[in-house]
Amino acid sequence: AQSVTQPDIHITVSEGASLELRCNYSYGATPYLFWYVQSPGQGLQLLLKYFSGDTLVQGIKGFEAEFKRSQSSFNLRKPSVHWSDAAEYFCAVVASNFGNEKLTFGTGTRLTIIP
Amino acid sequence: DTAVSQTPKYLVTQMGNDKSIKCEQNLGHDTMYWYKQDSKKFLKIMFSYNNKELIINETVPNRFSPKSPDKAHLNLHINSLELGDSAVYFCASSLTEYGYTFGSGTRLTVV
Numbered sequence: 119a120q121s122v123t124q125p126d127i128h129i130t131v132s133e134g135a136s137l138e139l140r141c142n143y144s145y146g147a148t149p150y151l152f153w154y155v156q157s158p159g160q161g162l163q164l165l166l167k168y169f170s171g172d173t174l175v176q177g178i179k180g181f182e183a184e185f186k187r188s189q190s191s192f193n194l195r196k197p198s199v200h201w202s203d204a205a206e207y208f209c210a211v212v213a214s215n216f217g218n219e220k221l222t223f224g225t226g227t228r229l230t231i232i233p
Numbered sequence: 234d235t236a237v238s239q240t241p242k243y244l245v246t247q248m249g250n251d252k253s254i255k256c257e258q259n260l261g262h263d264t265m266y267w268y269k270q271d272s273k274k275f276l277k278i279m280f281s282y283n284n285k286e287l288i289i290n291e292t293v294p295n296r297f298s299p300k301s302p303d304k305a306h307l308n309l310h311i312n313s314l315e316l317g318d319s320a321v322y323f324c325a326s327s328l329t330e331y332g333y334t335f336g337s338g339t340r341l342t343v344v
Contacts, residue, residue, distance in 0.1 A: 152333070156274075161323065161337035206274055212333075220266070220289050221325075221333055223276040 120145040120211045124224035132232045133201050139194040139227050141183075141209030151192040152210040152221070153183055162208070168192060179203070204231045236260050239324050239336040246314055247344055254309045254339045256324030263328060264288075265307035267299060270321040270338070282307055314343045 121144045131137055143149055153165040166177025173185040183194045192209060209224040237258045246252050258265060266289075267279040281289035282301040296312040311318060324336040 154335075162276075162335040164332070164334075167332070208276065220278050220281060221327075222278070226274045226276075228274075 120149060120213050120222050122209050122211050122222055122224035124207075124209055124227050126227045127225070128228045128230065130230040130232060131199055134198050137194075137196045137199045137203070137229070139207050139209075139229070141192045141194065141224060142190050143192060143209075143211045144190065145211060145213060147213075148187075149211045149213065151183075151185060152212075153177065153181070153192075153194050154208045154210060154223075155179075156206045156208065156226075158205070165194070165207075199229075199231055201231045201233065204229055236334050237324055237326055237336040239322075239339050241339060242337065243340050243342075245342045245344065248314055248316060250314050251310070251312045252314060252341070253311070254322055254324075254341070256307045256309070256336060258305055258324075258326040258334070260326055260328070260334060262326035262334070263304060264326060265301065265304070266325040266327070266333075267307065267309050268323040268325060268335075270323060272320070276323070280307075280309075311341075314341075316343050319343045 123142045151168045154162040156162050165181050166175045168175045168185045175183050181196050206226045208226045210221050212221045240255050264283045266281045268276050270276045279293050280299040284304050285301045298310045301307045319342050321338045321340050323338045325333050327333045
């Protein structure tokens with residue numbers, strides 16, 4: 119079964135600094151990978167997704183992620199964070215097992231921004 | 234024109250009561266899901282329906298019963314509510330594996 123690990127429970131960065139959130143997955147075949155963001159009291163918003171092709175994926179709000187098969191990773195990056203980026207970030211994977219797809223989430227990383 | 238809408242947004246109820254949460258999607262997706270987010274923010278799938286047919290049923294107490302009257306609706310009924318059922322419940326829909334759209338969640342508090 120597929121699984122996702124987000125090793126950082128909580129990250130604090132200064133506004134304007136760069137950001138990298140780590141995500142490692144476990145799945146035998148090529149996974150479909152996602153990053154979602156959840157602002158306090160809100161639902162889940164899709165930042166970006168990877169299915170195939172170019173391993174560097176651009177998303178909304180200036181985020182990007184890079185798929186590295188050799189490291190089983192799909193880390194999320196942003197060159198300069200804004201105070202509004204403070205939120206919970208979830209990495210997720212789905213198995214391309216047609217007819218039985220389920221999105222499996224990591225435990226999330228809480229991002230705090232210091233002014 | 235909300236894509237995935239859940240009602241109610243907040244639900245406070247006493248232990249032992251029965252309650253329902255409703256979900257509707259207007260995206261034309263074939264598959265709908267219920268996820269539970271616990272107090273530590275962990276998201277775990279509960280159920281999945283594809284064209285009104287149950288395809289995923291994770292280890293969930295029998296007190297939880299999903300119902301899908303048509304592929305645009307997936308409701309969640311919970312019997313004999315317990316304190317541990319307090320969580321945020323998210324409905325989602327998808328068209329195969331290419332994209333999942335989530336509702337804004339229902340915060341259930343059992344007192």
